[in-house]
Amino acid sequence: MADGGAGAGGRPAFLGVERSLSGRTWRQRPADASLVRHHMQALGLDEPLARAMASRNVGADEGAHYLKPTLRALFPDPSCFADMDAAATAIVDAVKRDASIHVFADYDVDGAASAALLIRWFRAVGTEASIYVPDRLTEGYGPSARAFDTLKAGGAELVITVDCGAAANEALAHAAAIDLPVVVVDHHLMRAEPPRALAVVNPNRPDCGSGQGALAAAGVVFVLLAALNREGRRQGLFAERAEPDIRRWMDLAALGAICDVTRLSGFNRALTGLGLKVMSDWSNPGLHALLKAAGVEPSEAKVSHAGFILGPRINAGGRIGRSDLGARLLSTDDATEAARLAAELDALNVQRREVEREVTETAIRRVEATGAHADDSPVVVVAGEDWHPGVVGIVAGRLRERWRKPVIVIGIDPVTGVGKGSGRSQPGMNLGRAVQAAWEEGVLLAGGGHAMAAGLTMHRARLNDLVAFLHARLAAERVEALADDVLDIDALIEPGGASRDLFEAFEQLAPFGPGNPEPVFALSGVQAREPMQINGGHIRCRLVAPDGGGLRAVAWRCADLPQGRALLSGQGGLSVVGRLKADDWNGRRGVQFEIEDVADPRMA
Known part of the structure; x- marks a missing residue:
């Protein structure tokens, strides 16, 4: 590490760290100075927050919608998606003729959320659709000729694939050969030639001009629901029933976006942020039951709820249990059934963690031995x-x-x-x-x-x-x-200045994810006091500055890595990078520092 060296991209290494203990270069996240000034003046923001927005490519005319996103301002016209109108027409036609409709979903969270969105819309218009989720072990990922044969034999008259199908050209050709109509709703990369289907809705298909390629499948399905409402109005579907208010299901769209680690920018970020607000009511029986099964009290929903509490448990069904558990949980309105499914998924998640731990430890030993x-x-x-x-x-x-x-x-x-x-x-x-x-x-x-x-x-x-x-x-x-x-850093702070006010100011930028990264802060010249290794290879400590200011901190899964050993040694003068997290234990309303990386200035 050389002080003042040039980091990646020709920018100076932040705090002079050209190679941290994890092997990365640190640099300050770049921001256009004129854009920073604009956000400060137009939005009344302090410089660090305005700089963070500018560094996330929030344009001069986008600041207000970024801080307070609305669907009205950012919702795309569904017709800009290739085949969206054809898909909506085919589905509404099937509803009107009381056809047997089957939703074919992937077995992960995004697939389950996508399926639940459709099931809930169908239920709202008086139609009970069925769910089909292939078994990961016996059927593999996505549609297959065998699955379509099974659906056809069971009387399916329309199949809607969600979060899969866009690249299943051979399977879709088989469906066409047996006269089974299919609508594909997906977001994965696909071949230049789309599969044979009534419609293939995918913002990542080569000829789609929607510009919404960041959406998870659940986001694409949410736009489809808007298209279905519009087509339903055109065909008189709501003459004797209320038009479904799809906004109440935004929590499912947010769940899919977060758990599929999609790019949170533009409409996708707005949909995710507003969806988390809907989720905060915990009115979805399945999500509420799963939160309870995890032993977590209902509170304002954050990305962490979806990514670390709900998502792993929903995924557990597809990973080591029954593949349809997640979709059934998210689509049920029966509180008793939701509680039973949530308990099963929570138990499966415990098993999944143990299996994962054993495979991880074996794989590490095998690779590091060579x-x-x-x-x-x-x-x-x-x-x-x-x-x-x-x-x-x-x-x-x-x-x-x-x-x-x-x-x-x-x-x-x-x-x-x-x-x-x-x-x-x-x-x-x-x-x-x-x-x-x-x-x-x-x-x-x-x-x-x-x-x-x-x-x-x-x-x-x-x-x-x-x-x-x-x-x-x-x-x-x-x-x-x-x-x-490289590790991009937003600002240098002092342990004593890492306040709840600072944390909440930067929370205005949430939800965080790819395309809208969580703010990263650096501390310089600190010592890890009272370091303690806990189960899982995690480390807890206090980061203390020379002036005595301190900050509670945690570092995950690093006790046997160079950065973990530096923390456990208790040495001083370290540079540390990480993220501020809320610390509300016993009502303290403080903050904790989640360590991402460590650098030792003495190592050149």
Whole structure:
């Protein structure tokens, strides 16, 4: 670390940190000075907050809507989505003729929320639609010919796929061949040629001009509900019943957006923020029951509620339990059923955490014994027999955070030798494209995804071939990603100045996520006092400045990493970066510092 050195992108390294203990460069988040002044004057903001807004690319004419977003100002015309009008017409026609409608959903939170949105709209117009969620282990992801045969044999007259289907060209061709009408509502990357269907609504299809590619599937479905209301009015569907007020279901759209880690900008950010306000009423029986099962008291809903309390429990059904539990929970109006489903999901989540812990620990030992995490290779691929396919994605994410390079974790069936894997990537490295290319080259049985995540199926015998292919494919991207592996910082603060007022001022920027990152603060010259390692490899301590000002702090899963060892040593003079969190334990209304990274100025 050299004081005053140039960081990534030619900007000075913040606090001179060119290489932290996690290997990253620190730099101040860039902001246009004239835009900062504009936000200060037009909105009456202090400089740090105005600077944070400018650094998040909030334009001069966007500040008011950013701070107080409304659907009226930001809701897109549904017709700007390719095939949206065709989808709405097909669905309303099916409702009017009392057709048997089936919602085919993915097994994750976004799929469950998307399905529940449609089920609730159908119920509001007097139609009971059915839910079909494929089993992760026996059916895999998305539509299949077998699933469509099952639905056809069961009397389905219209199938609506949500959060899946846009790339299932072969399965959709089979549905067309057996005369099963399908509407696809998705957000995943797809081939240039859309599948055969009545409509394919996807803001990420090449010919869609909506500009709403950041939406999760639940967000796309929410726009579809607006289109359905409009088409319903045109066809007289509400002559004898009230038009559904879709705003009461925004909590489900927010849940999908947060748990699918979508880009929170523009309309998607507004929908998520307003959806959290709806969620705060906890009027959805399933969400309320799940909160209770988790032992959490109802309060103002935050991103953390969706991402760390509700989401993992909903996902547990698809990962290691029954795949339809989440969709059923979010769509039920029966409090008794909601309580039963929530209890089942909470129990499954406990099991999931234990399975995840075992796989994570084994994978870490296996990789670090070989040094594959620390060499110049662009990706880590680790496989093990009987690793549950439902947790490999979570484990890949944990290891990606630990080693700061893309990681693919594969669970192999010891009988068939077939492995199912999931990968998580680093910014600047398109893992999904590389996995797709490996499938096209015949290395994989199936594979694809997007830039930051990918899934695959392969035979154990091709494992070395996959490693070699990915190393060659991603080598150049790794060089660029390393140069840009930085931690952007919003402001330097003192431990004594980390007040609740400062926290609440920056909370005006919420909800946080990709595209609208949570504010990151730096502390300089602090000592970790009274450090204590707790279960899970976490560390609690007090960060104390030379003037005696202190701040309660926590660092997650780092006790065996360089930054964790520095904290546990109790040494002084550290630079620390992290985020302010509310600390309301026993009504104290304080703040806590969640440590992201540590630098030791003595290490050059």
